[in-house]
Amino acid sequence: MSLRNKKSGGLPRRAFLYLPLLALPHVAWAAEALSFDSLYKSIGVLGVKYSDRAVALKGRQVRMRGYMAPPLKPESKFFVLTREPVSVCPFCASDADWPVDIVVIYLKGALAPVNFSQRIDVEGTLEMGSWTDPHTGFVSQVRIIDAEVHKP
C-alpha cells in the first residue's frame, strides 16, 4: 500500500484524533505569541539566555508553534516541542539528540497522537527555570503547562 493510499485511508482516524483540538474555541487568542526565535537572546556553549520578552511572559498565557518530537516513552505526561521536526534516534532512545532549544509541554488533558511532521500550536502557561519531571527524571528549562494543542 502506498503512503498516499494510507493517508487517505487514515482520514477518519485522524479526524477523530483532532476532535479535541477542533473543539477549542476559535476566539481571538488571549495568549501572547512566542516563537523559538524570540524565546532566546542567545544560545551559547555555556548556557542560553532568555529574551527580555520571554522573561516578561513568565507565568502568563503564551502560544508557541513548533513540532512535537516523538516521545521517548509512550506513557509520558509531557512532550517536547521543537523548532524543526526531529527524528530522535529510535535506537538510542535518549534525549541526547535533541537540540538545546526545546520547550517541554505538559498537557491539560490526555495527549492525542499527532503527526510529528505536522506543525502544531501549543497554548498554556509559560514556566521557566530548571524542573525535573518526577516520573521520568527528565530535566527541562522552559515549559508550557496546562497546555492545549491546536492545529494551525
Next chain:
Amino acid sequence: MRFAPSLLAVALSAAAFSLPAAAQTIFPLNRAEILAGSHFDFKVEFDGVVDPAQVKVTINGQDHAKILGKPAQLVAKEDGKAVSSLLLRDVSIGKPGEYTVTATDGSTSKSVTWHVYGTPAKAAAKNVILFVGDGFSVAHRTAARILSKGIEDGKYKGKLAMDEMPYMALLSTAGTDSIITDSANAAHAYTTGHKSCVNALGVYCSRAANSLDHPKVETIASLAKRRGMAVGAVTNSEIEDATPAAMVAHTRRRSDFNDIVGMFFDSRIDVIMGGGSPNFLPKSTPGSKRSDELDYIALFKQADYKLATTKSEMIAAADDAKTTKLLGLYNTGNVDGALDLKFLKKGSVTKFPDQPDVPEEMKAALKVLSRNKNGFVLMVESARIDKYSHSMDPERAIYDTIMLDNAVKLAKDWAKANGDNTLIMVTADHAHPVSVIGTVNDDAPGTDMRNKVGTYEDAGFPNYPAPNAEGYPDKVDVSRRIRMTFGATPDYYDTFRPYMDGENVPAIKSAEGVMVANEKYKDVPGAVLRVGNLPNKGPRGANNGVHSGDDVLLTAMGPGAERVHGQMENTDLFRVMAEALALAPQGKATPMKAKKK
C-alpha cells in the same frame, strides 16, 4: 556475603564438560584476548540461586584467588532476583599465557579460555594517533577521492593522504550480540581490545540492572595515563557520543551522557574536544541537560584545564606553552560538518560562527599533547560521516570524509617533522550500506530525474569545480554530480540532489507510529517517493539509514604499523597500539601497580 574460596577446588575433568548445558556465563568471555597487566572485572553469572559451599571457580586448575590476587564475592541474589553471581572487580593477570577458567555450582559447570598476551619490552612508537571516520565506508572514500583529487582518463589526479600509507587491513566489526555493531561497542573494541555488545562502552554486557554495574575492562586511555603518557579525544560530535566516550567510559548504555562527562573528568585525559556542552552545565543553568547540580565546567577549570568555547580560544590556549590540559566545547550539539561550516552556513553555523573543524582541533591537540615528553595517544574522529549517512545526506558525508583526510595529512606531516616515531592508523568503526553507482546529469533529456541517472559509460565524470586549497570543491550542487545510494532505507523522497537548505531528514514518525517519508521533500522538483526496506514500525522502526556489517578498511603507517595486514578483528587494532607502545613489556619485570579504585 563473602564467598569463601576453597584452595582445594576441584579441577574439572573432561567429564565435567558433559554436564547438562551449562548456564553460567563467565566474563571476560571465551576467547577473550587480554593485555597482560590490564585491569578488568571478573564475573560469573549463575542461572539460579546457588549454594555457596558448592561454588568453585578455578583458573588453570588453581583457585581463582591465587591467579587474580583476591577472592571473588558471591552476590546471593543479584539485583534482588533469584540468580547468584560471583564478582571480582579490578583485577589483572601479569603473566602471558592461556588461562582456562572453570566455574561450577555443584551441578553444572562452564569453562572459558582467555589468552593473555604481552608486548615487546621496548616501545616501537612514542605516540599513537588513531583516526576514526565514523561509519566511513569504501564508497565515502571513493567519492571523497573523486571530489577532492579529480579524475582524468580513468586515473585519479592524486591520492588521499590516507591512501598513501604502507599497511592496510580489512577489519571485521561484529560484536558479542550481533553481526552489526553500533559506534559504542565498535569503538570499545579499539580502545579496550575486547568485544562487546550494541550500546556498550568499556564493559561486557552482563545481566546487571544498572548500566554502570557491568564488568569493566580497561581502556587504552587508562593504560597510557598509567604510564605517564598524555591522552586526547577529539571529535566533531558531542564529546559524550560513543566514539570519543569509548576512550574513557564504562557503561552498558551509551546514552548515559551525564555519567560519561563524569568519566571524562575522572580519567583526567589531557585533551577533550567536541560539542555537547549542555551535559557539563549544572541543571540550574538554562541550557543544561544535566539532572544534578554538578558544574563540570568549573570542575575541569579547577583541575587545571584550559577551557575553549570557540576556535579562536582553542588556538590561543594551544599556543600558550603552559597549556597541558585543554577542554574544548564548541557547540551545544554536534560541531557542524565541513559543508555547512565552510560553504553553506546551514546547521548551527549562525549560532556558533567560530567552530573549529576536525583538522584544526587536531592541530591544537597535537600542540598540547606533545608537551608531554612520554608521548601520547590521540583519537581523532570525523563523526558526522556516520550521522550524515544515517540521514542519507551523501554530500555532507563526502565533505566530512575529505575533512578526515585533511586531518590525516596534517598528522602525517606532524609525525614526519617530529621524529617519525608516531603510529598513525586510519579506520572506521563500522560501515554503512553506501555505494557510488554513477552520476546525476541535469542536462540529460526529459524531466524525469530517474532517467537522468547515468550508469556505466553514461555516468562519465562529475563536473565539480577543481578543489580549493583544502581539497573541497566550492560548489556542491553541480549539474553532473555523484550518485551515492543507500542500500537500507526507511520510506523517503529521493530528490536526486544535495540538501542545500540543511541536513536531510528522510523520515518522520506518523501519528500512527509508522515511520513515513518526510513530506518536506515531496514538492522538490523531480522528487520520487521510495518505499523503504527497513522496519517501519515498532521499537526498531527506522527513520533513517542503518549501519551495515561490512568489513571496514584500516590503513596504517609508522612504527608498529607492520602488524596491520590481511583480515583482522576490530579488537586486533587495540593490540597493534598496545604492542607499538609496549604496554605489557615482556623480558623484564612488570611491577604490579597499586590498583586505583
